[in-house]
Amino acid sequence: MNIxxxxxxxxYTIYIASTPEKVWQALTTTEFSRKYFFGNSVEVDLxxxxxxxxxxxxxxxxxxGEVIECAPPRRLSVTFNVNWPELIEKLGPxxxxxxxxxVGEAVRLTMTESHDRPLSxxxxxxGRQGWPAILSSLKSVLETGAPLLIQMEPxxxxxxxxxxxxxxxx
Amino acid sequence: MPKPExxxxxxxxxxxxxxxxxxxxxxxxxxxxFGTELRSDRKVGSPFALVMNGTxxxxxEILEADPPRRLSYTFRHVxxxxxxxxxHQGFAxxxxxxxxISKGWPAILSSLKSLLESGTxxxxxxxxxGIEGM
Numbered sequence: 001m002n003i004x005x006x007x008x009x010x011x012y013t014i015y016i017a018s019t020p021e022k023v024w025q026a027l028t029t030t031e032f033s034r035k036y037f038f039g040n041s042v043e044v045d046l047x048x049x050x051x052x053x054x055x056x057x058x059x060x061x062x063x064x065g066e067v068i069e070c071a072p073p074r075r076l077s078v079t080f081n082v083n084w085p086e087l088i089e090k091l092g093p094x095x096x097x098x099x100x101x102x103v104g105e106a107v108r109l110t111m112t113e114s115h116d117r118p119l120s121x122x123x124x125x126x127g128r129q130g131w132p133a134i135l136s137s138l139k140s141v142l143e144t145g146a147p148l149l150i151q152m153e154p155x156x157x158x159x160x161x162x163x164x165x166x167x168x169x170x
Numbered sequence: 171m172p173k174p175e176x177x178x179x180x181x182x183x184x185x186x187x188x189x190x191x192x193x194x195x196x197x198x199x200x201x202x203x204f205g206t207e208l209r210s211d212r213k214v215g216s217p218f219a220l221v222m223n224g225t226x227x228x229x230x231e232i233l234e235a236d237p238p239r240r241l242s243y244t245f246r247h248v249x250x251x252x253x254x255x256x257x258h259q260g261f262a263x264x265x266x267x268x269x270x271i272s273k274g275w276p277a278i279l280s281s282l283k284s285l286l287e288s289g290t291x292x293x294x295x296x297x298x299x300g301i302e303g304m
Contacts, residue, residue: 013273015280015292031215039209039217057211105293106280136283143288149219149226149248 001079003068006095006114009124012131013110018142020100023107024073026138027098036137036147044078046070052078068095075099080113086167091123092116111135122161129155190238196221210243218243254279270301 016023026032033042039057044050048070054063065079080096081088095114100107113127129152137148159169182189192198196207206227210218212235220228230245256275261268277299281292296304 013276015277015294017284017288017290017292034217039219057209059211103298104295108277108298139280139283140287143284147217147229148251149229150251150253151225 006116008112008114010113010127014135014139016107016139016142018107020073020102020107023100036141084169090165122157126155126158186238273299273301
């Protein structure tokens with residue numbers, strides 16, 4: 001897949017007292033991901049073209065995509081498409097890139113969410129609300145062993161904007 | 171001396187399977203547990219949570235699951251969680267300061283989070299942040 005025309009829409013950076021290898025493992029292993037991803041689990045076949053999947057706690061397919069770049073433990077780029085009817089047809093694919101860098105005795109993790117077309121702030125609200133929560137919890141799990149229990153309001157503006165476009169959240 | 175504990179025994183006219191379902195289903199638990207859902211997939215090592223009217227009150231892990239005979243999980247009360255949103259504004263177009271603070275704040279607030287949660291600050295040299303002139 002050609003990603004040259006994708007542009008970053010949301011960037012989130014967080015520093016973690018850990019190693020690049022451990023952060024990579026947290027992002028890519030099923031068991032670890034469930035601890036911080038609100039019970040969702042990541043399944044990824046770590047090679048270019050491999051499948052990338054996120055399942056909800058009950059096992060349902062939530063996000064599907066493919067691996068675009070895979071350079072452990074430094075860089076992982078995947079398509080990250082929420083499995084709601086009509087979503088990919090109307091919004092296009094989502095690209096998520098994780099960059100992992102050792103910085104002093106910590107790790108800088110930068111998540112970049114990119115799209116191949118301009119999207120409204122309302123649509124982007126979902127990711128902008130979700131990523132800080134997910135990655136803050138990932139940091140807590142790596143540093144203290146305990147995830148955060150974050151109770152978030154549903155992204156109302158995003159849901160309303162999707163509905164207006166004929167995209168229904170299940 | 172044994173640690174303080176609470177043990178309660180009762181007898182219910184049902185089957186072990188139905189009782190297992192009642193003890194592990196979020197739909198069912200909501201009906202008898204003051205609106206609290208038990209969220210887990212009942213697999214050993216999986217996360218376990220109690221969610222009361224949409225708010226997670228406790229979290230833990232499944233230690234044993236041997237349906238329909240024995241279920242064991244840990245849980246601890248979720249005491250406090252704070253969402254911090256920082257907004258820094260008032261920059262001129264093309265501001266170098268904006269570039270610098272965009273790199274600085276994530277490191278500062280990440281270190282603040284570590285200090286409050288684990289008692290240890292992050293060891294990040296300022297020079298590694300990629301801020302021009304630092």
